Amino acid sequence: MFNKRKKLNDFSQKYGVNLITYTDPRNSVAEQFRTIRTNIQFTAVDKKIKSIVFTSSAPSEGKSTVSNNFAITCADQGNKVILLDTDLRRPTIHKTFGLKNNLGLSNYLSGNAKLNEIIQSSSIQNLYVVTSGPIPPNPAELIGSDRLKHLLQELGKEFDLLILDSPPVNTVTDTQILATVTDGVVMVVPQGIATKLDVRHAKESLELVHANIIGAIMNRVTVQKTGYYGMNYGAYR
Incomplete structure (x- = not known):
């Protein structure tokens, strides 16, 4: 276990991605991810959420780091979780977890791979x-295909939770498409980086396709007394 943790930590440092929920699970930020997990679970009291899209209004706002760490906390709870990199323009998950990327979602959606060929185990149990x-x-054409719907249906039979790391809403239409075939969307909003105008535009774009926006995570929040960076979760209502 130590060697796996060190290997993944080395990958994280190399590519500038912080998988703190795995490398330092006792950290206060890791605890905040567990709080976010609980809050999202309580958001879905009427209907169980099995597929969640994580997105942001613009690039480089931390949505991949948040979705990856959220997936880890859900797997730690004993759920069988699958994390999908649906950002087919600027993918990062293979680098974060140190996985091969010669065969993946684009191969399956284009009809050049079978489902069992694209699912990889991570260094983390249940993920x-x-x-x-x-x-x-x-x-966009691949994301909007019937093969994606079939993929999500099949994965839903095998896994407790599907987490989709998607492109920013304001740059391409992919996330709007994904929002129509999943149970909920979570917006990642970095303090001091995302503008109110961009966030509002992203929210309106998702509402146009009747997306179920279950909440927002404000990341890179500086706590005045301690100086550390954290997160806050809020539900859209």
Whole structure:
């Protein structure tokens, strides 16, 4: 276990991604991810949420780091979790977890791979990964295909929770498409980086397709007294 943790930590440091929920689970930020997990679970009292899209309004706002750490906390709870890199333009998950990316989501959606060929085990118990695969020339077309719907249906039979790391809402239409075939969307909003105008526009774009926006996570929040960076979760109502 120590060697696996060190190997994943080395990958995280190399690519500048912080998987703190795995490398330092007693950290206060890791505890905040567990709080977010609980809050999202309580958000879905009427209907169990099995598939969640994590997105942001613009690039480089931390949605991949948040979705990856959230997936780890859910797997730690004993759930069988699968993390999908549905950002077919700027994929990162294969780098974060040190996985091969020669075969992934784009291969399956284009009909060049079977489902069992694209699911990879991670270094974390109960957490599985579908990487993006090679960057295709037609990401939106693949994301909007019937094969994606079939993929989610099949994965839903085998896994307790599907977590989709998707592109920013304001840059491409992919996330709007994903929002129509999943149970909920979580917006990642970095303090001091995301503008109110961009966040409002992203929210309105998701509402146009009747997305179930279950909440927002404000990350990179500086706590005045301690100086550390944390997160706050809020539900859209």
